[in-house]
């Protein structure tokens with residue numbers, strides 16, 4: 445037997461051991477967000493005691509939370525035991541223009557509880573969310589308005605950044621006078637931005653009734669309410685007809701192939717022959733190459749959805765009656781990609 449067998453597998457050990465702590469790091473970020481610590485940090489280094497007093501927290505525990513977060517640069521620790529803001533901590537402030545605070549809070553609360561059921565989910569194929577909460581994701585949200593609002597806030601706050609990364613806002617060749625139907629458009633962040641940029645464009649915001657009730661004030665504040673119709677309903681039952689461009693951004697990955705095909709079919713049925721569908725989604729790679737996307741797919745599994753590769757997208761769109769997709773922008777690094785499809 446070679447001596448190598450007896451030597452501790454140090455290289456593998458030191459790779460795997462930090463992975464075991466990944467859930468703790470994610471939870472530390474979520475707790476930092478939940479407690480609103482970022483809003484109390486600035487350029488001046490402060491002790492854990494000073495920060496804890498301002499936030500009514502335990503100084504010892506807060507100091508250890510901040511030190512753990514300093515390891516990954518979420519906060520700065522310029523001298524031992526004193527902490528200050530970093531560009532990363534700023535993203536977890538409430539008033540950051542693309543705040544990740546709501547997303548961290550939602551992920552660390554509701555979704556984290558589903559993660560605890562992942563083993564059972566992998567054994568049975570049942571989404572971890574249903575195992576943990578007893579209902580499918582969107583049905584549960586409909587029964588829990590506070591969590592639903594937090595989820596939608598996480599979507600709205602991150603929308604602009606995601607849409608810009610995919611090119612949906614800036615790079616896409618908008619004509620400028622289209623009627624754009626945003627299917628599953630949340631609280632209207634995309635339409636507000638598009639209609640502000642294109643003064644002759646019109647919009648139709650379509651989402652669940654409870655969600656779109658909150659959209660009117662945002663569209664009003666953006667000065668585009670007179671060009672945007674708000675329609676509440678389920679995209680499994682109907683999609684507003686007559687648009688020139690239909691958008692589904694961060695929608696289809698929420699659903700398994702059967703539901704995804706149904707949503708796309710409904711959309712196809714509502715579209716005039718000249719209309720196009722734009723899909724902004726995370727595309728999964730054919731291999732394990734892009735780690736962020738593959739981990740994201742595992743989160744989608746928790747709520748019963750999946751990320752799809754370009755080939756899987758082509759099959760799905762074909763089943764729903766669309767033509768072949770064109771990938772306009774492909775963002776391997778975890779950003780949304782942009783896919784355009786026409787009716788055949």
Ligand SMILES: C[S@@+](CC[C@H](N)C(=O)[O-])C[C@H]1O[C@@H](n2cnc3c(N)ncnc32)[C@H](O)[C@@H]1O
Pocket residue numbers: 582599600603627628629630631633650651652655677678679680692693694695698
């Ligand atoms: C992940 S969010 C994305 C929202 C938005 N497109 C964005 O990118 O910020 C998915 C959206 O689908 C909506 N949705 C879920 N089920 C729906 C249904 N049956 N009918 C219409 N919209 C639905 C949700 O309310 C939510 O706004």
